[in-house]
Structure formats: C-alpha cells, structure tokens
Amino acid sequence: MCTVYIQKRRQPLHILLSNTSSQPIYEQIAEQIKAQILSSVLKEGENLPSIRALAKDLRVSVITTKRAYDELEMQGFINSVASKGCFVAARDKEHIKEEYLKQIEEHMRSILLLANFCDLSDEELGCMYQLLKEGD
Structure with missing residues (x-):
C-alpha cells in the first residue's frame, strides 16, 4: 500500500495498487480517488497531489497518473486549473x-x-x- 500525503492536509490519501489485477493501474488510481471523494474523505475544493508527485509516490509513470486524473476530470470528480493543480470538484x-x-x-x-x-x-x-x- 502506498500512502500519499496531500498538501495542506493532515490525513493521508491511501492508494493501493496491484500489479496482478486485470484492472489497469490508471483505473485503480482513479477508482480509489473517486471512492474517497464519494465517501467525503476528500472534500470539495481540496487540492490533490500534482500529477508528477503522485507518480513519484506511487512509483508509476506520469502518463499513468495523468490518465487517471483525466478520467476523473471527464467524469466530473476533479477540476484541473492551469498552474494551480487539480482540485476535488463540487458535486451535486x-x-x-x-x-x-x-x-x-x-x-x-x-x-x-x-x-x-x-x-x-x-x-x-x-x-x-x-x-x-x-x-x-
């Protein structure tokens, strides 16, 4: 299990990756972040780790984390702001x-x-x- 700390946040973001899973790594990342948003572990407006920082902490490629974040943004779970980072989106x-x-x-x-x-x-x-x- 990899523990990734979010900036200005006391609680860690837990992401567990399995190389033996049939589910691609980017989907594992996206699903676990989505679950933490839905369960309110991650709150609206909260800053997520940068794509590069998350890739480094999880020991995966930047492309993998970018794909996970892109997936979450397409689904409306996060917002990407140029030069600011990615944030948990407001959810109705x-x-x-x-x-x-x-x-x-x-x-x-x-x-x-x-x-x-x-x-x-x-x-x-x-x-x-x-x-x-x-x-x-």
Whole structure:
C-alpha cells in the first residue's frame, strides 16, 4: 500500500495498487480517488497531489497518473486549473446518487449471477435481503 500525503492536509490519501489485477493501474488510481471523494474523505475544493508527485509516490509513470486524473476530470470528480493543480470538484447530490446507484447495480449483477449458480429462487433471495436488512 502506498500512502500519499496531500498538501495542506493532515490525513493521508491511501492508494493501493496491484500489479496482478486485470484492472489497469490508471483505473485503480482513479477508482480509489473517486471512492474517497464519494465517501467525503476528500472534500470539495481540496487540492490533490500534482500529477508528477503522485507518480513519484506511487512509483508509476506520469502518463499513468495523468490518465487517471483525466478520467476523473471527464467524469466530473476533479477540476484541473492551469498552474494551480487539480482540485476535488463540487458535486451535486443527484450526481453522487447516480454514482452510488451504478455501484449498487454492479453488486446486484454479481449477486444475481451467484444466485443463479446456486439455483436460489427470487423468494429465497428476497428473504436473504430482508434478513440482512433487519439485522442492520
């Protein structure tokens, strides 16, 4: 696990990279930064490490970190300001909800696939959901 410190920030930005993952490194970086933005670990307007500093700290190429930042900017998670750096973008609640719904949908697809392998009925799956919901 690599720990990267953000300027003027006390808490570290944790990014864990896996060379054995089928997911490209730039996607791993982007997804983990996105998760920290969605969970409010990274706050609106907060300055992110420079592309070069992040590349150095993670021991990856500048091209890799630039691609991760470009991806985050295209998705509206960060803003890039010339000569200033990259900052966490202001997020409206509807956009955040959309991102969470995408994650839920991905998890539900996995659940349905596993349920099919186990020959679980919709009723059994519904009962499991209710039990888990009541347990919380």
